[in-house]
Amino acid sequence: MLSCIVIDDEPLALNLLKGYVESTPFLRLVAACTNAIAAFEILEKETVDLIFTDIQMPNLSGMELSKMILNQKTKVIFTTAFEEFALEGYKVNAIDYLVKPISYSEFFTAANKAKQQMLQTSNQAPIDDYIFVKSDYKLMKIDLKDLIYVEGLKDYLKFYTVHSEKPILTLKSMKSLEEELSKKQFMRVHRSFMVNLKKITTIERNRIVFGDTYIPVSDKYKEAFLKFVNSDFQ
Template sequence: MMTLNCLIIDDEPLAIELLKEYTKKIPALNLVATCEGALAATEHLNKGNIDLIFLDINMPDITGIQFLKSLKHKPAVIFVTAYQEYAVESYELDAIDYLLKPIPFDRFFAAVNKALEYLQSKKGKKEAGDDFFFVKTAHKILKIAYDDILYFEGLKDYTKIHLASQKAPVVTLQSLKYFETRMPQNQFLRIHRSYIVAIRKIQTISRKTIHIGDLELPCSEHYKDQLTQMVDAHL
């Protein structure tokens, strides 16, 4: 089984102790360190060996959400907090899960399993190999070639796959996150909470948008670093 190097960031000593006890019960977790503030965690994250963070939100100096937004290379994150009102914003940052204190072990265990599934899928993603995949629609299963995809559009409960070969998009109940973890990283790039684009179909890039033919799609600040890295790699 995959082992995840994890980091606990929380300003409450009792919360840290509970999370430490929980991590000891799960063989797939290797606790690298605990930190009582986000700034103290920077040194560990700079080493690049952290797979998963258990991150409190309401902390002094800088909140967990502000800290996550500041990271250039983001590990997987499970938020742990006593405040329910941050849930929507946390999922906009692609958090694996959002745990409310006090956290029962079964809920913690379920969140860790979600992280394992996500990271195993990401690790196993092929850079090369099959040039197609299958997707379920309302009435059938379709074979879709990577080269035919223009972009994915995520909506509340489903995803539209826009293709070069047809005007109407393919609609599936799979989430945009599902496709982000399964599409080849060297062919597809997430540019917005609602869009993943085929890199080879991009024609022009401006400060806040990308163009695919006559289509203009927004590129959010949250994903700007990934877009910049992709462009630099092809210059």
């Protein structure tokens, strides 16, 4: 299942793309945006696999948006009424370039091409042992082996690591991080907390103890956590 965003400033075109996404079994619609700025704000918080975007839009074009995306895993398919943008689209490594009016068969073929490329990449690439997060207008590298736990605070996350006295603060949702990190090493144990399972040494009642910090295990996640404790925890 690929998560996706559709972007178009024309309501009819936007509704058509939404309908196409909803008709495609391997696509999940995250948002439908009437401008690229709104889409960029979502991309700052969510990990999205695929973007279908028009090119000519007010304030920020789809082409400009594609150049601003920091997550290299996010792929782009352009949808536009102008064929002359095709060459520029391929220069930014777009998966495909669809010229309006777009039929469902054309849409499906492009979406399937994205799916096949991502499957091929995931099969070839090793699992990353680090992540990059945006903090204070910089990209900060976090080695997963050094990450102890993550705390959620509204739209922000705090990353607590072995070598950093202060947490690293970034604008990101806990849900998107949960999808990004390996479930074998990290587990969400509370609405506001995700922990590195390999860093756990002490559990007191329904709390995980990291030094002077006590992290609660909520009822929603207790069953999965206890399963880990009973089978894997030494």
